[in-house]
Amino acid sequence: MSDTLLPADAQHDLQSRGYSRRQFGRISTLLGMGAAAAPLLTRHAFAARHTTAEFVGHPDMVRIGSNECWTGPFPEAAQAGVAAIPLGNRYEPDTYRLTLLKNAALVENISMDSISPWAGSSDPLCRSIVTFASPGRGVVTANPTYECAWGVAKWLNVKLTRVPLDAKNGYKTDVRAMLAADPNAGVYYICSPNNPTGTVTPVEDIEWLVANKPAGSVVIVDEAYLHFAGTPSAIPLVKQGKDVIVLRTFSKMFGMAGLRLGLCFARPDIQAKMMRYDGSYLSFMLPITSVAIGSHSLTMADAITQRRAEMVAARDMTCDHLKKRGIAFIPSQANMIVVDWKKPAAGVKAAFAQQKVEIGRNWDIWPNRSRITIGSTQNMQAFCTALDRVLA
Numbered sequence: 001m002s003d004t005l006l007p008a009d010a011q012h013d014l015q016s017r018g019y020s021r022r023q024f025g026r027i028s029t030l031l032g033m034g035a036a037a038a039p040l041l042t043r044h045a046f047a048a049r050h051t052t053a054e055f056v057g058h059p060d061m062v063r064i065g066s067n068e069c070w071t072g073p074f075p076e077a078a079q080a081g082v083a084a085i086p087l088g089n090r091y092e093p094d095t096y097r098l099t100l101l102k103n104a105a106l107v108e109n110i111s112m113d114s115i116s117p118w119a120g121s122s123d124p125l126c127r128s129i130v131t132f133a134s135p136g137r138g139v140v141t142a143n144p145t146y147e148c149a150w151g152v153a154k155w156l157n158v159k160l161t162r163v164p165l166d167a168k169n170g171y172k173t174d175v176r177a178m179l180a181a182d183p184n185a186g187v188y189y190i191c192s193p194n195n196p197t198g199t200v201t202p203v204e205d206i207e208w209l210v211a212n213k214p215a216g217s218v219v220i221v222d223e224a225y226l227h228f229a230g231t232p233s234a235i236p237l238v239k240q241g242k243d244v245i246v247l248r249t250f251s252k253m254f255g256m257a258g259l260r261l262g263l264c265f266a267r268p269d270i271q272a273k274m275m276r277y278d279g280s281y282l283s284f285m286l287p288i289t290s291v292a293i294g295s296h297s298l299t300m301a302d303a304i305t306q307r308r309a310e311m312v313a314a315r316d317m318t319c320d321h322l323k324k325r326g327i328a329f330i331p332s333q334a335n336m337i338v339v340d341w342k343k344p345a346a347g348v349k350a351a352f353a354q355q356k357v358e359i360g361r362n363w364d365i366w367p368n369r370s371r372i373t374i375g376s377t378q379n380m381q382a383f384c385t386a387l388d389r390v391l392a
């Protein structure tokens, strides 16, 4: 029996791009773990510094450390999930997956065959890197940004290039510097709004990168936080047939981090390439409860606007307080802000924990800065009170 379950065409593809047979096992592990891989790859560094209890979060703490939504799914959408439960004896009792695709296609004005659903956006993020990066063609990202792509690049042992955010231009992703840093990469990853800064990279910059990038590469645009900014999406580039993959998750605005649902927008031939390592099973076998809630959430434009306004009000209140206390921060368009303590962030995080407020982590490039997730108004009032105590 063969020592790999990878289909023959996938083996051929990987070898033709410079992967050795010895790396097949690592690729299978990565894809087999699906959504579990990203958190492990992303968090291994900081999880090691925390006890398990801290990692999970204390129920009695104000939890503004993990960029989750402060509340669950829209109640009306949650009802659609409740209605699905009695039908859970069937793999596909009705047209749940199709309805999700139809709703997403309608809302984003794109054909259904350019959309695939997943249990979160981590799986398609990992597999898009496997599909387009290789020993000969690396991965380029901003720094700081969401580190999953870094973990995958390291795991696959492909070249990783990190380019500082453009501090002179509102900390957006510096697409020109990214291309200059590795003109022959396989993957250019842009997170917009960026995690941790909440800063938006204009679609025109993404268009420039798409027009100038090397042949055979792809631009991944991770729009996990786009609903919080309400700014234009890069999905029209997919519709135009460009080499672009847009990722969306239901873990943020839709309050479904624990329910696991995400969408990948890309040309059908790109989707097929991404599926070739393990077939489309993982995109089809999704919990119908999550699919029902997600399908319904997508159509709730007024609820989305209202939740965004709620977040913006809480963020403005927090920023006003930081200004009053003379604490520097990066202006953000999403549900997070990076605060500059001018001293090691790890100590400040511990001081907040003493006040029962769990703030976010720091990135290596910025040891004195922490990411603060914007929670409910009440959460942010608690943060401001704790801040005053920590400063005192």
Ligand SMILES: Cc1ncc(COP(=O)(O)O)c(C=O)c1O
Binding pocket: 035, 038, 067, 119, 120, 121, 122, 123, 125, 146, 191, 195, 222, 224, 225, 248, 249, 250, 251, 257, 261, 262
């Ligand atoms: C930018 C970004 N992309 C992707 C993810 C992965 O989210 P999920 O797998 O829950 O969809 C996260 C999670 O925090 C994120 O911040």
